[in-house]
Amino acid sequence: MQHFRIDGPCRLNGDIEVSGSKNASLPIMAAAILAPGKSILKKVPNLVDISLCGDLLEELGCKVTRGPLNEMIIDASVIDNPVGAYETVSKLRASICILGPLLARCGKVRVSLPGGCAIGFRPIDLHVRGLRALGADISMEYGDVVAEAPNGLVGTEIFLGGSFGSSVLGTANVLMAATLAKGTTVIESAACEPEIVDLANFLNKMGAKISGIGSPCLTIEGVKELHPVGHEVIPDRIEAGTFMAAAAITRGELHINNCNLSHMLAVVDKLRQIGVTVEPVENGCVVSHEGPIRAVNITTQPHPGFPTDLQAQFMALLCLADGNSIIVEKVFPNRFMHVAELSRMSANVTKEGSIVIVSGQGKLVAAPVMASDLRASATLVLAGMVAEGTTIVQRIYHIDRGYEKLEVKLNAVGANIIRERA
């Protein structure tokens, strides 16, 4: 198993490039199922989760090939096995987003129910509710979701809000299924995340008729068929936000390229409250920080609120603040596995339910720590870069699921991170 050896502290300085968005790529790859023929995607990051999704599409009957510059070609001419098997789905929770497009294309689908994960129980009741409203017959068999719509799906009005607000992949599933339904579908309380906007834009290029894109009310006029197209995936706003936190925590200066600030207004606002300078430049921004880090309160929310996928990274930053910060997790209330690891690095953090109080004390101290999930691992890398001494981050396979060449990118701007095999 591999780990990172991080020698700190360091000060990051220079140009850093954000990859294409993982969370936009995954549902867009699934959407390619809807159009027989070859869809060509650009800027699809080279990540373990993306390869797993490619494997899943191949199991369905697609041919998936990689081209230069992170191009991906998905030939969905033939789909002859509409089954998401447990072996694949259990490794990639986002596999669930083949449910909607397979149902629309094949009239039936069997997808293993994804299990729990480190950030908590992740139900799919909203996906099921939405697809049932479109006329699908859905049952559970031996741990699999089995959905059938032999006579096709029929558009309707659907309220897709849950106890924690909208669902990103739930919206993706119902949206994709509705593109080929008979008549008009209205999804109320749809997710507004930029990744859903990118998916909807991709679907419209394919011939879908979706309006209200980016709002909580999506209207989809069903069409008879979709055709394959080319599409460039949006920049990864979570990777960009991680680099912003990295510039701030090391009191450095990063010119972050391929970053769309309009997708990150809540994050930029929080950084400015902390005292960090964020200057928009063409195709990205320059983020710099010197002096004290001000304590702030953060509440995670669905977009356009502060993203849960950056909660952990900002917690590391606030460990260095000059006072107490309160972090409230409203999307995944149990997403705090990193709290115990940050404590090992001398952070003063207290957890009470879905709230964490971070008593900033100006420094972190190196320690051996263990990554528990994707974003928590990035947090430990941020902490390691600012801590005095050598931090060892175990289980970095989590990082490889979602950050493309993280240590290579950070080392190029001044970090000292070595990937080692135990």
Ligand code: UD1
């Ligand atoms: C996606 C992202 C993930 C991000 C999350 C929230 C991908 C591949 N993953 O995950 O990185 O952290 O959005 O921004 O894009 N819920 C229900 N019922 C459902 C579905 C969800 O109650 O049927 C709850 C979840 O438990 C959670 C909340 O709704 O509390 C939001 O989850 P959701 O938006 O669905 O997350 P994902 O789409 O799985």
